Amino acid sequence: MSGNVQLLSDTLAGAKVEGRSALIAYLPAGFPTVDGGIAAIKAVFDGGADVVEVGLPHSDPVLDGPVIQTADDIALRGGVKIADVMRTVREAYEATGKPVLVMTYWNPIDRYGVERFTTELAEAGGAGCILPDLPVQESALWREHAEKHGLATVFVVAPSSKDARLADITAAGSGFVYAASLMGVTGTRASVGAQAQDLVRRTKATTDLPVCVGLGVSNAVQAAEVAGFADGVIVGSAFVKLMLDAPDEAAGLDAVRALAADLAQGVRGTV
Amino acid sequence: MSSEFFIPDPEGHIPSAEGYFGAFGGKFIPEALVAAVDEVAVEYDKAKSDPEFARELDDLLVHYTGRPSSLTEVERFAEHAGGARVFLKREDLNHTGSHKINNVLGQALLTKRMGKTRVIAETGAGQHGVATATACALFGLECTIYMGEIDTERQALNVARMRMLGAEVIAVKSGSRTLKDAINEAFRDWVANVDRTHYLFGTVAGPHPFPAMVRDFHRVIGVEARRQILERAGRLPDAAIACVGGGSNAIGLFHAFIPDADVRLIGCEPAGHGIETGEHAATLTAGEPGILHGSRSYVLQDEEGQITEPYSISAGLDYPGIGPEHAYLKDSGRGEYRAVTDDAAMQALRLLSRTEGIIPAIESAHALAGALEVGRELGPDGLIVVNLSGRGDKDMDTAARYFGLYDEGADAVVEADAGSGTAEIEGDAK
Numbered sequence: 001m002s003g004n005v006q007l008l009s010d011t012l013a014g015a016k017v018e019g020r021s022a023l024i025a026y027l028p029a030g031f032p033t034v035d036g037g038i039a040a041i042k043a044v045f046d047g048g049a050d051v052v053e054v055g056l057p058h059s060d061p062v063l064d065g066p067v068i069q070t071a072d073d074i075a076l077r078g079g080v081k082i083a084d085v086m087r088t089v090r091e092a093y094e095a096t097g098k099p100v101l102v103m104t105y106w107n108p109i110d111r112y113g114v115e116r117f118t119t120e121l122a123e124a125g126g127a128g129c130i131l132p133d134l135p136v137q138e139s140a141l142w143r144e145h146a147e148k149h150g151l152a153t154v155f156v157v158a159p160s161s162k163d164a165r166l167a168d169i170t171a172a173g174s175g176f177v178y179a180a181s182l183m184g185v186t187g188t189r190a191s192v193g194a195q196a197q198d199l200v201r202r203t204k205a206t207t208d209l210p211v212c213v214g215l216g217v218s219n220a221v222q223a224a225e226v227a228g229f230a231d232g233v234i235v236g237s238a239f240v241k242l243m244l245d246a247p248d249e250a251a252g253l254d255a256v257r258a259l260a261a262d263l264a265q266g267v268r269g270t271v
Numbered sequence: 272m273s274s275e276f277f278i279p280d281p282e283g284h285i286p287s288a289e290g291y292f293g294a295f296g297g298k299f300i301p302e303a304l305v306a307a308v309d310e311v312a313v314e315y316d317k318a319k320s321d322p323e324f325a326r327e328l329d330d331l332l333v334h335y336t337g338r339p340s341s342l343t344e345v346e347r348f349a350e351h352a353g354g355a356r357v358f359l360k361r362e363d364l365n366h367t368g369s370h371k372i373n374n375v376l377g378q379a380l381l382t383k384r385m386g387k388t389r390v391i392a393e394t395g396a397g398q399h400g401v402a403t404a405t406a407c408a409l410f411g412l413e414c415t416i417y418m419g420e421i422d423t424e425r426q427a428l429n430v431a432r433m434r435m436l437g438a439e440v441i442a443v444k445s446g447s448r449t450l451k452d453a454i455n456e457a458f459r460d461w462v463a464n465v466d467r468t469h470y471l472f473g474t475v476a477g478p479h480p481f482p483a484m485v486r487d488f489h490r491v492i493g494v495e496a497r498r499q500i501l502e503r504a505g506r507l508p509d510a511a512i513a514c515v516g517g518g519s520n521a522i523g524l525f526h527a528f529i530p531d532a533d534v535r536l537i538g539c540e541p542a543g544h545g546i547e548t549g550e551h552a553a554t555l556t557a558g559e560p561g562i563l564h565g566s567r568s569y570v571l572q573d574e575e576g577q578i579t580e581p582y583s584i585s586a587g588l589d590y591p592g593i594g595p596e597h598a599y600l601k602d603s604g605r606g607e608y609r610a611v612t613d614d615a616a617m618q619a620l621r622l623l624s625r626t627e628g629i630i631p632a633i634e635s636a637h638a639l640a641g642a643l644e645v646g647r648e649l650g651p652d653g654l655i656v657v658n659l660s661g662r663g664d665k666d667m668d669t670a671a672r673y674f675g676l677y678d679e680g681a682d683a684v685v686e687a688d689a690g691s692g693t694a695e696i697e698g699d700a701k
Contacts, residue, residue, distance in 0.1 A: 059577040060451065060563065062458045063301050069445060082575050106299055107562040111576030133299050133562075137289065158303035160465065165305070183303050184463040 002150030003122035008099040008175045009152075011050050012210045012231060021227035021267040023048060024212055025260060026103060026236030027243075028055035029088040030080025031071040036249050041092040041100075043253045044239060047260025052092060053130060053236070056085045056104035063105075063132050065187030067237040070244060082112055086124045093125035101154065101175075103130040109142070118145040128152025128175050136169045143172060154178050157203055159195040170207035176232060177203055181215045187237045189216030197229045223266030233267050235259075274325035276332040276339075277377065278494050279487040283529060284596065290479020290566070293602065295595035298478040299562045304458075307465045312480040314385050319487075324380060331376045335409070336366045338491065342499035342656070347626035348639075352646025355653030356504065360496045360524060362660050363631065369661030370492060370520045371402035371473060377488035379406035382469040389413040389468040393457045395422055395450035395516065396587030396634060397429025398661050399473030404438035406471075414438040417457045419449035422586040429665050447580040450516075450590045454564050474517025475594035478565030482594050489523025496656050497527045504654055510535040510645050513658040514637040515608065516552070516588035518597045520660035525606065535607060538597065539641035541583035542610035552581035553610040554593040555601050563592040569601070584613040584669065585633040587661075615640040617673050620663065632661035633669065 015022040025044040029037050041052050057072035057080055064072065085102065093100045102121060109117045109131070121129070128151040134142060136155060146153050152175025157166055160183060170177055181196035182189065196213050203211045212232030217223055223233045239256045246252030265271055290296045300308055318324040332338040341361040349357040362370035382390055390412045394400030400416040407414035416433055420442040423430050433440050446452035461470045475482045475489075493511070500508055511528050513521035515538035528534040543551035551557065554569045561570035563578060571579045571591035583589040600606030620636035622643075623629050631639060635658070642657045649655070663670065671677050 059446065059579075060455055062455045062564075063462070065459070073445075076577065105562075107570070107572070107578075108576035111559075111561055111572060111574070132301050133565075135298060135300060135302060135305060138297055138299060156302045158301070158305075160303055160306040162306065169302070180303060183465060185459045 001123050004093070004099055004125055004127040005150050005152040005175055008051065008101070008127040011099050012176055015050060016210070016231060020269065021230055022050040022212065022232040023223070023260065023263050023267045024051040024053060024232050024234040025049040025239055026053040026055060026234065027239055028057050028068065028071045028075050029085040030057060030075030030078055032074060032243065032249060033078060034080060034084045034088065038088050038091045039253055040243060040256055041088065042095055043257040044260040045092070045096045045098055047257040048264025049260050051099045051101065053101045053103040054085060054088050054092070056082065056102055056108055058105045058108060061105065063185050065185040065237060067241050067244065068186050071240045082108065086120050089121065089126045090124040099127040100125065101128050101130060101152070102126060106131050106134040114141055114145045118149040118151055122149035122151055126151060128154060130154040130156065130178055132156050136172050139172065156180055157199065159183055159199050163202055166203055167206040170203060170209060173209060176210040176212050177207065178234065179203055179211050179213045179230065181213050181217070184215065186215060188218035188241070192216050192222050192226060196226065200230050220262045220266030220271045223263045224269050224271045227267045227269060233263065235263055274329050276491045277325045277328045277488070278490050279319045284526070286479060286483050292596045292599035295568050295598040296479055296482060296566050298565060299567070300478045300565050301462060303462045304465065307461070308478050310385060311381070314381055315480055315484050318381055318384060328377055328380055332373070332491070336372050336376065337364065339495045340364050342496060342503060344503070345623070345627045348623055349646065351622060352643045352655070353649060353653065354651035355646035355649045355655055357642055357646060357655045357657060358500060358503065359657050359659040360492060362492060362520065362658060363635070363662035367398070367402045367405050368664065369398040369402065369632065370489060370523060371399045372405070373491060373523070374473065374485045374488040374519065375399070375402040375406045375471060378469070378471045379410050379412065382412060382471065383410060385469060387467055387469045389464065390471045391415045391417065391457050391460050391468055392471045392473055393417050393450065393453040394473065395453070395589060396585065396632065397422070397426040397433065397665060398587060400438070400440070401429050401432045401436070403471050404433040404436035407438060408436045415460065416440045417443050417453040417460070419447070419453050420444050421448045422450065425669055426586050426665055427668070449581070449586070451578065451581070451592070474519040475522045475596060476517045476564055476566060476568065476592055482566065482596055485519055486522045486526060486596060489519055490526050492520065492523035492658060493525060493527030496524060500656055506654065507531050507534050508654045508656045509649055510537050511656045512537045512539065512638050512642050512645060514539050514588060514634045514660060515593065515597060516541070516590050516634065517592065518594035520658050522594060522596055524656070524658040525600070529605065536600065536605060537641060537645060538606060538608045539611045539637040540608055541585055541588040541637060542612045543582040543584070545612055546610055550582040551610065552583040552589050552591065554591060555597065555608040556610045560598070566595050568595040568598040569593050585616065585637065587632070587634040588637065609641060611637040611640045617670070619643060620670060621674065629659070630663035631659055632663045633666045635660045
């Protein structure tokens with residue numbers, strides 16, 4: 001069975017046709033529980049997310065700030081396994097028919113086996129992967145298997161990426177390009193810097209792939225601002241924080257659904 | 272190049288352009304750090320061929336660090352090592368008390384060349400942190416040191432030293448609250464502040480070019496030791512022995528001996544409470560290939576690639592990874608790696624203290640325990656060089672608790688600890 005890279009591309013193209021940016025949400029699998037995590041993903045889709053990235057928690061999340069570290073830690077202490085991540089992807093996809101990606105670090109996939117991982121992810125209906133610590137020059141093996149199984153390889157670009165390198169990265173990527181809005185780890189920020197707009201412009205000069213912006217976006221006003229120059233707006237820590245702060249799971253689900261609805265207005269410029 | 276102490280570009284073991292030693296190494300880093308890591312590689316390449324850089328570094332190594340370090344024969348200690356001759360390479364006599372200063376001074380000079388004003392570093396036992404804080408004081412650089420919370424407790428003296436030197440010390444409370452987590456936090460800082468900050472990485476792990484560059488800065492250990500043992504013993508040693516956490520002092524000692532096929536290169540990993548207990552940090556003995564902190568090497572991990580929490584009595588060896596060049600040496604068979612328990616290391620620490628008047632760091636005591644074993648295997652004709660990578664002042668609290676030195680004296684506790692394979696030293700120790 002082939003993965004859903006095409007569904008991802010179609011979804012992003014569809015948003016463009018509607019004259020808006022796509023809303024991409026991140027939530028870790030297994031947080032607060034495997035079933036609770038699945039419910040949270042369904043809730044953000046229900047609220048208006050177009051795409052969801054499912055985090056595969058890692059013991060050493062060097063690119064994540066304290067919010068996602070805490071969620072990963074809860075998930076791992078709860079015993080989340082790769083099989084649970086696959087079930088999360090499958091149930092989220094089957095319930096919604098929308099594109100679901102996995103975001104994780106390279107070692108879990110390297111250890112699990114690239115062929116095994118890509119086969120299972122495609123069978124679960126996954127659309128691809130974001131692997132922020134697998135730079136393009138180390139990615140040949142991953143891309144070979146991802147391509148074979150119809151999975152997107154979404155690379156991250158950063159404000160520090162030079163133009164020539166941007167071209168190398170976007171040439172190897174598929175689905176979309178993840179533009180990090182600032183130099184830093186995941187987490188909400190008061191403002192999303194002007195360097196995000198410059199990075200999107202420089203990235204678009206090298207590719208026809210959609211360019212989506214993440215890191216720091218937490219509210220509809222910021223989403224609307226980013227939607228003014230990017231094809232997609234990626235929000236992670238703000239959702240995770242709502243789940244962490246909620247008095248119970250039901251309240252958490254209501255909160256993430258409401259934020260997704262708010263952000264969905266933002267990406268349509270109707271804040 | 273006429274440099275006497277900074278000796279880069281060995282004949283062999285030069286990593287590939289992508290930073291691989293065989294199957295190990297590489298650059299598994301976030302895109303945000305690619306430009307900075309590439310800048311380090313380019314600047315280091317330029318520095319290597321700049322006589323002025325070598326002159327400056329040599330000057331510091333002689334007049335600030337105190338190189339060359341002594342090679343001390345330890346005859347009374349060697350009586351417990353099967354009668355083999357044992358020489359210690361005295362990196363503990365360097366300024367700041369360990370080998371770490373060799374690398375720190377090199378990278379501090381590089382920081383200045385790159386025009387950066389702030390340095391961050393991780394530290395386990397605190398030796399790398401102290402050396403980094405020292406160099407930052409000397410060069411007028413802002414300095415932030417990340418240290419696992421558990422390590423700030425067991426190495427409180429070094430925390431005070433770093434603060435005295437003007438560094439900010441941040442206790443890391445995530446994960447296992449030891450060295451691995453300090454590195455995670457330092458990477459997070461670097462990503463956010465890379466414009467003006469150099470990450471002064473303290474061991475031969477991490478993304479290329481750190482494994483090769485840090486190795487080059489420590490090569491002086493083995494180059495000196497090789498020359499000194501030839502002068503003193505008239506021949507090359509049968510074995511060069513060092514403790515291995517991330518692997519910097521070991522690679523520093525080993526490297527000059529790699530072409531000498533008859534010299535065994537023996538790394539001593541921390542077996543903690545014993546490999547079979549699962550409470551250890553013996554990465555090459557019990558780990559599997561994987562990616563941690565920017566390179567592919569051996570890693571302590573579970574079947575799904577989650578890094579498992581290491582354990583060692585020694586904060587400096589309490590790390591679930593290992594430099595990629597060691598992984599290469601292991602797989603090629605040129606290096607041998609064995610595991611030494613907490614108990615064996617502590618017995619060796621006390622033995623050296625009481626036979627030679629030298630109190631070693633607990634890290635280095637793992638190498639000494641390995642030397643006792645290897646000496647017995649070699650017998651009276653054996654000749655061994657051990658890297659005494661650091662001094663033990665920082666470990667006195669741990670040692671005093673281990674041996675009961677604060678209250679009733681050592682002897683009662685020592686009896687209970689017998690049976691670690693070095694029990695026969697007890698009589699002498701009293």
